[in-house]
Amino acid sequence: MVNRVEMENRIIPYKMLYEAVASTQGLVDGILPAHGIPSLKLGLGHIKSVMEDFIVKAGEGLPIIGHHFSFPTEYLYCFECVPVCIEATSYFLAALLPNGSEPYYDLITNWGHPFHTCSSQKGTMGMTLDDLFKFEAIITPTAPCDNTYASYPFFKYHKNIPLITPDLPFLKAEKSYRYHAEEIKLGLEKLGKVIGQEPNYNKLKQVLEVENQVTNLQMEIFELKKATPCPVENMFNVMAAAAQIYLAGREEKLEFYRQMLEIAKFRYKKKEHHAGEEKIRSIWPYMIVFFDLAMGEWLDRHLGMSILFDIFNYNFADPINTKSDLETLFYGMAKKAMEAPMTKQSAEFYYPFIETCVQLAKDFSADCFIFTSHLGCKQFGSVPQLLREALRDEVGIPMLLIDLDVGDARFASEKIIREKIKLFAQTLL
Amino acid sequence: MSLENDPFLNISYSIINPYIEDWQKSNRKVVGYYCTYIPEELLHAAELIPFRIRATGTKDTDLADIYMVRFTCSFVRATLDLALRGNYDFLDGFLVCNSCDHSRRMFELFNLKVFNRENFNKKVPQFYLALPHVITDEGFEWYKKEVEELKEELEKAYQIKEITNEMLLESINIYNENRKLLRNIHKLRVQEKPKLTGSEFLQINMANSSIPKDIANQELNRIISALKSRKAIDVSNKKRILLVGSIVDDIDFTQLIENSGAFIASDFLCFGTRNFNDDVQLVNYDDPLENITKRLYYRLSCPRMMDDHLRRLDFLKEEINRAKVDGVLLQRINNCDLHGCDNMLFTHELKELDIPVLNIDREFYQSDTTRLQTRIEAFIEMI
Numbered sequence: 001m002v003n004r005v006e007m008e009n010r011i012i013p014y015k016m017l018y019e020a021v022a023s024t025q026g027l028v029d030g031i032l033p034a035h036g037i038p039s040l041k042l043g044l045g046h047i048k049s050v051m052e053d054f055i056v057k058a059g060e061g062l063p064i065i066g067h068h069f070s071f072p073t074e075y076l077y078c079f080e081c082v083p084v085c086i087e088a089t090s091y092f093l094a095a096l097l098p099n100g101s102e103p104y105y106d107l108i109t110n111w112g113h114p115f116h117t118c119s120s121q122k123g124t125m126g127m128t129l130d131d132l133f134k135f136e137a138i139i140t141p142t143a144p145c146d147n148t149y150a151s152y153p154f155f156k157y158h159k160n161i162p163l164i165t166p167d168l169p170f171l172k173a174e175k176s177y178r179y180h181a182e183e184i185k186l187g188l189e190k191l192g193k194v195i196g197q198e199p200n201y202n203k204l205k206q207v208l209e210v211e212n213q214v215t216n217l218q219m220e221i222f223e224l225k226k227a228t229p230c231p232v233e234n235m236f237n238v239m240a241a242a243a244q245i246y247l248a249g250r251e252e253k254l255e256f257y258r259q260m261l262e263i264a265k266f267r268y269k270k271k272e273h274h275a276g277e278e279k280i281r282s283i284w285p286y287m288i289v290f291f292d293l294a295m296g297e298w299l300d301r302h303l304g305m306s307i308l309f310d311i312f313n314y315n316f317a318d319p320i321n322t323k324s325d326l327e328t329l330f331y332g333m334a335k336k337a338m339e340a341p342m343t344k345q346s347a348e349f350y351y352p353f354i355e356t357c358v359q360l361a362k363d364f365s366a367d368c369f370i371f372t373s374h375l376g377c378k379q380f381g382s383v384p385q386l387l388r389e390a391l392r393d394e395v396g397i398p399m400l401l402i403d404l405d406v407g408d409a410r411f412a413s414e415k416i417i418r419e420k421i422k423l424f425a426q427t428l429l
Numbered sequence: 430m431s432l433e434n435d436p437f438l439n440i441s442y443s444i445i446n447p448y449i450e451d452w453q454k455s456n457r458k459v460v461g462y463y464c465t466y467i468p469e470e471l472l473h474a475a476e477l478i479p480f481r482i483r484a485t486g487t488k489d490t491d492l493a494d495i496y497m498v499r500f501t502c503s504f505v506r507a508t509l510d511l512a513l514r515g516n517y518d519f520l521d522g523f524l525v526c527n528s529c530d531h532s533r534r535m536f537e538l539f540n541l542k543v544f545n546r547e548n549f550n551k552k553v554p555q556f557y558l559a560l561p562h563v564i565t566d567e568g569f570e571w572y573k574k575e576v577e578e579l580k581e582e583l584e585k586a587y588q589i590k591e592i593t594n595e596m597l598l599e600s601i602n603i604y605n606e607n608r609k610l611l612r613n614i615h616k617l618r619v620q621e622k623p624k625l626t627g628s629e630f631l632q633i634n635m636a637n638s639s640i641p642k643d644i645a646n647q648e649l650n651r652i653i654s655a656l657k658s659r660k661a662i663d664v665s666n667k668k669r670i671l672l673v674g675s676i677v678d679d680i681d682f683t684q685l686i687e688n689s690g691a692f693i694a695s696d697f698l699c700f701g702t703r704n705f706n707d708d709v710q711l712v713n714y715d716d717p718l719e720n721i722t723k724r725l726y727y728r729l730s731c732p733r734m735m736d737d738h739l740r741r742l743d744f745l746k747e748e749i750n751r752a753k754v755d756g757v758l759l760q761r762i763n764n765c766d767l768h769g770c771d772n773m774l775f776t777h778e779l780k781e782l783d784i785p786v787l788n789i790d791r792e793f794y795q796s797d798t799t800r801l802q803t804r805i806e807a808f809i810e811m812i
């Protein structure tokens with residue numbers, strides 16, 4: 001007989017997340033007017049119900065599988081399991097808890113994890129060190145960054161958690177997709193053995209079909225953002241990043257995007273801006289600041305600055321062909337994984353990243369770029385100046401560079417960051 | 430016999446050296462590279478000198494700081510700085526593999542900012558190798574193809590009709606000989622009464638990576654004879670240290686350690702054991718390139734290989750016994766996640782062996798000498 005509480009206690013941080021989501025949602029519902037920040041209201045509602053489901057499933061004894069965000073969550077739904085995204089958990093807690101993930105960052109840093117290594121892993125590593133997570137297995141591609149291959153061995157060698165590592169080549173080429181496809185397949189088979197389940201590829205196909213539909217909706221929203229004013233509020237970027245992971249492959253995700261598309265279309269027709277007036281159109285080619293959930297809304301309201309997109313909202317892979325054989329399926333999965341935000345930019349040279357940014361600036365009439373130079377991301381550590389020069393020479397717009405840790409306010413606080421953006425905005429108006 | 434002012438060891442103080450200048454006078458080429466995972470034998474067979482890029486002696490990185498944010502590895506930043514100042518203009522080729530995020534991005538930066546500088550008119554071919562991050566059969570097959578493609582690219586870029594198996598076999602012999610000689614010198618260091626210091630050993634390794642291998646072998650033979658007749662160094666009142674971690678390419682750092690009451694009896698470094706521990710095994714004479722790749726891929730790894738930590742730990746344990754080490758000094762250059770995390774695991778694992786361990790971070794250039802010295806001295810005293 002399964003001891004439900006004991007089983008649930010394998011994912012204590014998810015319980016914390018559930019509480020945090022529920023109370024934030026309560027607050028949002030209580031304070032905001034009926035039409036206020038719809039992405040936040042809708043997103044939190046969906047995430048809350050999915051979290052609830054995860055906790056129930058953990059209570060029933062389903063295996064807890066950790067994964068890197070570069071291994072798309074939906075791929076794990078060929079198993080009956082509770083997926084836990086290592087990076088998203090650190091950052092979602094950073095966004096929702098009063099002290100963020102700081103106690104867990106400190107725990108693992110005191111254990112020896114270098115201060116400069118990515119906080120997205122640091123948080124969950126700290127939680128695992130403290131046995132708040134009990135993973136049956138963890139799967140991660142060998143990408144997108146040094147932090148990944150450096151930090152994940154902790155789970156294997158210190159916590160003795162089986163670690164499965166489908167290799168992902170740092171080369172954008174046809175042969176890479178084929179190689180990675182085989183690695184994903186072998187990885188899932190290996191994972192199945194560890195947790196005592198056969199991968200159910202029919203179920204996987206269904207989930208991937210949901211994701212294909214989501215991609216179409218995402219593309220429509222993306223196109224609408226070309227309009228002035230941008231018909232989507234800044235908060236959407238945060239919620240989309242969260243939905244990408246927590247709602248992966250589920251009806252809730254489709255529903256979220258359908259609802260957001262309707263709202264965007266409505267605003268587009270009325271030429272309406274969520275917060276009144278759009279004065280500055282910005283592109284954040286990299287990440288937004290996760291520990292300051294309210295920053296997007298502040299930019300909308302106080303500076304009239306739209307964040308047209310961050311890295312999680314302008315990379316779209318082709319839909320995966322689910323109607324053919326398994327080889328085609330895995331090929332599509334590999335391609336999608338390699339086109340995913342951050343993995344794509346990490347595994348190829350800088351040139352396409354810079355080209356994409358220049359093109360986005362032109363197509364979406366951007367006034368400026370804001371590059372959040374995240375302490376962890378060494379693979380992006382030598383692109384900011386190249387990008388700045390390209391934007392200046394080819395589009396004639398400036399870029400603000402901010403050194404920070406997107407998950408830890410102690411490196412650069414929200415006050416400092418907001419102040420920098422405010423001063424930058426003044427130079428634009 | 431003194432190695433002080435030995436012309437071979439002196440090569441380690443500078444980037445360019447007379448051997449390279451002579452080589453290039455006869456219109457032969459030099460290819461710069463960053464990492465021990467590149468097939469040096471293949472370049473050698475193509476009559477190219479593989480030159481390991483370093484930043485020895487650099488004291489600041491003003492120019493490179495424009496292009497690399499401050500939380501990147503200061504070693505890589507220092508190499509870029511030198512390149513932006515023209516110190517690597519002698520290169521006729523540039524080979525990068527994805528060893529770590531910092532060095533990998535030099536592909537683009539050298540392309541856009543070094544080889545594209547105003548008044549720099551040489552066309553420098555660039556090559557890239559995508560190296561897997563795990564050690565598996567599939568990964569080996571992948572890397573083998575990458576190396577085969579590199580061979581074709583080299584032939585094309587330098588108009589070589591064919592890099593034949595004979596040429597490769599000859600290079601394998603020269604390189605195996607080179608590694609054997611380095612291992613022999615290493616033996617003279619690990620012994621109870623060592624014939625050379627850790628700093629001298631580092632210089633030998635750096636010089637070895639900066640000149641044609643045929644000449645290097647002659648020089649190493651000369652050094653071995655000299656060392657054999659040299660009086661042993663008195664290390665009786667010094668603590669024997671195993672030095673582990675990020676790249677060390679400047680004796681300022683090793684001397685700081687050795688002047689603090691320690692003797693670096695062994696190491697686990699790129700300009701050290703990691704580079705010469707394994708030989709190419711000639712199992713398949715019909716495909717020497719496969720043998721070269723096998724050595725590269727399966728050899729004693731560095732932390733960029735994410736599934737091979739235990740083999741690295743075993744190596745440390747062996748070296749601790751072999752070199753009769755009193756303490757282990759783990760170090761990383763700031764922002765080096767790879768060595769930082771490997772060192773984190775070592776710190777806990779070595780505790781079980783009851784051996785004193787110090788885990789430090791540092792900048793590449795010795796801006797924080799006093800802090801480092803204090804910590805190292807305290808560690809040595811504690812041992």
Ligand code: SF4
Pocket residue numbers: 087118119120121144145146147148342374376377378
């Ligand atoms: S360093 Fe960057 S790419 Fe790597 S895990 Fe952190 S956020 Fe992601």
Ligand code: SF4
Pocket residue numbers: 502503504505528529530531532675676762764765766767768
């Ligand atoms: S010290 Fe670390 S970060 Fe620097 S080049 Fe070496 S592996 Fe890369």
